[in-house]
Amino acid sequence: MINSVSNLLLPNYQGVILDDVISKNSSGFKRDILIFIGLSVAVGLFGGIRNLCFNLAGRRMENAVRTKLFRSILIQDMAFFDGVNSGDLTSRLSDNTSAMIEPAQTLLSTVLSSAITLIGGVVMCIYTSWQLSVLAFTTIGPIIIVVKVYAKWSARIHNQIWAALGDANSLATEALNNIRTVRAFSCEFLEYKKYKVSCDESLEKGIKDAWAGAGTFAFTEYMELSISVLLLWYGGSVAMEDSQ
Structure with missing residues (x-):
């Protein structure tokens, strides 16, 4: 929580420091620099502690699941x-x-901090300019829809990938456990071909997922870039009109 709050305050204090420089407020500049340094130290320190705690929790979860699965x-x-x-x-x-376990570990480490960042960011955006905030929020809907569709499709693909890898692992285990029989009947190349078919199937589906992931990433990046350009154009136009 402290790490997320500090991350939210850092950009604000960067703006305050620039205001101090423009207004030539030396006392305020020194004070805000010290606060900025303190916030930076807090971000690094508490961020490291957060990652340590969640990594330890994830390791314990993985160990518990693996041992219980083996017992079952x-x-x-x-x-x-x-x-x-x-x-x-x-x-x-x-x-x-x-x-x-990997998704659960990721969720543990990001849900709380992301929720705080989201709420704090929305509040700060609306406080700064509700017009620009509303304009920026227009990209959230399309991004959520595209990411949701990709996530569902990717989940199915990953299930197929793990199934293919499981088949490959099974073939390799059986071949190695019965290597004398494989050698006796000269089936090395046959076992290799069966293993390669399963690996190639996994690779093919992984490539599809990689292309889809790249397309989703490109879409979200272009949406963010387009809204950045739109915000700069609209905000700059309003600022120039007010100055006139």
């Missing part, structure tokens, strides 16, 4: 193991567990 696997009936490859299970224990 061990107590299953033998029929369960007859229908599941060992490679799939090891993939779930390693890669999928980390992938499942």
Whole structure:
């Protein structure tokens, strides 16, 4: 919370410092510089503490999920193991567990700070100029819609990616566990081809997701740039009209 509040106050004090320079207020300039330095130190210090706390929490969550998943696997009936490859299970224990915890860890570290930043930023924007704030808010709707559509599509693609990687891991585990049989029947190239097919499938879907992610990023960036140009044009026009 302190880190988010300090981040909100930093731009404001930058403007105050510039005002002190323009008005040649030396005493106010020194005071505001010291406050700015204090806020900068607070941002770095409390930001590091926040990241440490949430990283530790994420590590503990990942460890708990992985151990509980392994315990749940061990107590299953033998029929369960007859229908599941060992490679799939090891993939779930390693890669999928980390992938499942990563979003939760990110949410833990960003939700609170982002909420404070959002509320504080909106209040400061409206306080500074409600006209420019309303103009800036017009881009929020399109960005939310595009990101939401991409997120749903990307979730499906990532499920397919993890499934393909699980198949590849299963094939590799079985081939390595039975390497003598593979060598005896000269099936090295066959096992390699099956493994490569699964990896290529994962790569193909990953490339699609990368292109879609790049397009979404470009759209949001262009929206932000366009609203920046619009704000500068509108704000500058109003300022010049008032000066006349």
